[in-house]
Amino acid sequence: MAVNAADDGGKRVEAVQRSFAVLDVLRESGTVRIDDVAEALDMPTSTAHVHLKTLESVGYVVRTEDGYRRGLRFLRDGVAVRDRWDVYRVAKPALDDLADETGEVANLGVEENGRRVILSQSEGSEAVYDNAPIGEFTDMHWTALGKAILAERSTDYVDEYVSVRGLPSATENTITDPDAFREELQTVRDRGYALEDEERRAGIRSVAVPVTVDGDVVGAISLSGPRERYDDDRIVNDLLPALRDAANVVEVKYAYE
Numbered sequence: 001m002a003v004n005a006a007d008d009g010g011k012r013v014e015a016v017q018r019s020f021a022v023l024d025v026l027r028e029s030g031t032v033r034i035d036d037v038a039e040a041l042d043m044p045t046s047t048a049h050v051h052l053k054t055l056e057s058v059g060y061v062v063r064t065e066d067g068y069r070r071g072l073r074f075l076r077d078g079v080a081v082r083d084r085w086d087v088y089r090v091a092k093p094a095l096d097d098l099a100d101e102t103g104e105v106a107n108l109g110v111e112e113n114g115r116r117v118i119l120s121q122s123e124g125s126e127a128v129y130d131n132a133p134i135g136e137f138t139d140m141h142w143t144a145l146g147k148a149i150l151a152e153r154s155t156d157y158v159d160e161y162v163s164v165r166g167l168p169s170a171t172e173n174t175i176t177d178p179d180a181f182r183e184e185l186q187t188v189r190d191r192g193y194a195l196e197d198e199e200r201r202a203g204i205r206s207v208a209v210p211v212t213v214d215g216d217v218v219g220a221i222s223l224s225g226p227r228e229r230y231d232d233d234r235i236v237n238d239l240l241p242a243l244r245d246a247a248n249v250v251e252v253k254y255a256y257e
Contacts, residue, residue, distance in 0.1 A: 018043070022051045026061065026070045033067040078135060085110065087211060087219045088119050090253045095221065098246040099124035102223055102239060106246075107132070109145030109208070110219040114165050116146035119219070128225050132200075141181055142170045144196035144208035145220045151188035152210050152217035158185060173198045193240055194220075198227060205230035207239055209247045213254050221247055 018041070025040045026032060032040075038048040052068050055061035062071045082088050091108050099106040103126035108119045115137040132138075140146030140161065150158055167176045175181045188194045196206035207230070208222035223239050224230075230239075 018047075019051050019055060022048065022055065023060070023070065026068065031064060031067045031069040036067070082119060085119060086257060087250070087254060090257055091211070091219070091221065091250045092120055092122075094246045094249045094253075095120055095122045098122070098221070098223070098242055099127065101242050103127065104223045104225050104229075104239070107145060107206075107208075107222045107224060108219060109143070109149070109222065111140065111146070111149050112137075114140065114161055116140045116143050116149070118145075128229075132224070138200060139165060139168060139170070141165075141167055142174055142196070142200040144194040144206040144222050144224070147185065147188055147194035147196070148208040148210045148220035148222070149217050151185045151194065152212060158182065170200050171198055171202050173202075175199065193243070195235070196222075196224070203227050205235075207235050207243065209240075209243050211247050211250050211254070213251055218254065221250070 021041055022037055025037050029036065029040075034045055034049050034052060037043075037052065038045045041048065052061055052063075056063055056068070059073045060071050061068050087110065088108065095106045095108055099122035101124075103124035105124070105127045106122045108121070109116050110119050111117070116139070118132055118134050118136045121132075121134050138146070140150050150161065153161075162178050162181065167174075167178060167181055169176050175184055192209065194208045196204070196208070198204060200206075203226060204224060205227045206222050206224035208220045210217050211219045211221060221243060223243060
């Protein structure tokens with residue numbers, strides 16, 4: 001089961017973990033000094049320097065006049081990883097068409113290790129960026145994309161997700177009660193689409209439908225934007241039909257690729 005894919009019996013290489021922690025500091029802060037990394041991770045300055053120099057030597061960190069930053073090698077790796085996802089290659093044109101038709105932000109999401117990941121995104125003419133960039137990992141239960149995917153999973157899978165990941169809150173609207181969340185997923189199954197109502201970010205709503213091929217969910221697509229533009233009437237009568245048409249296109253192309 002993919003929810004707890006990191007379980008390896010406790011075996012770890014601490015130095016590797018620390019290097020990735022250094023990279024997380026750079027991701028959050030942009031360009032940093034050695035002292036900044038040492039303070040953020042509560043490590044000696046000399047240790048922080050060794051990690052930065054090692055990462056620099058393999059091209060994942062670049063030193064500038066202002067300090068250290070992540071290198072563009074991550075871009076190469078990210079693009080290569082994304083391009084290996086069949087659903088990305090198939091869905092990208094349909095996502096662009098969906099954004100053009102609705103004028104909104106169209107998103108393609110997949111699940112990895114029990115997290116929702118935005119694999120692709122297209123912006124229509126009226127799109128309002130909702131602070132969910134490509135590559136963003138979030139808890140599945142926060143988002144319409146995640147709920148649309150989880151609703152296609154087995155009861156045992158959902159139970160493990162709740163047990164392993166828990167149901168932490170992102171906003172006051174996030175569903176954090178296990179029974180309420182299971183009821184929410186059943187509602188998604190019954191009506192065929194998922195709603196996100198300011199559960200990840202205040203002021204943002206989203207609607208998503210799953211992408212299934214031969215009975216397996218391979219991802220989900222969504223439209224997202226300001227709450228005032230995403231009233232129930234527009235979602236049901238305008239956005240949802242466009243979403244379902246796009247999902248049908250993706251499913252057919254995926255099945256015959």
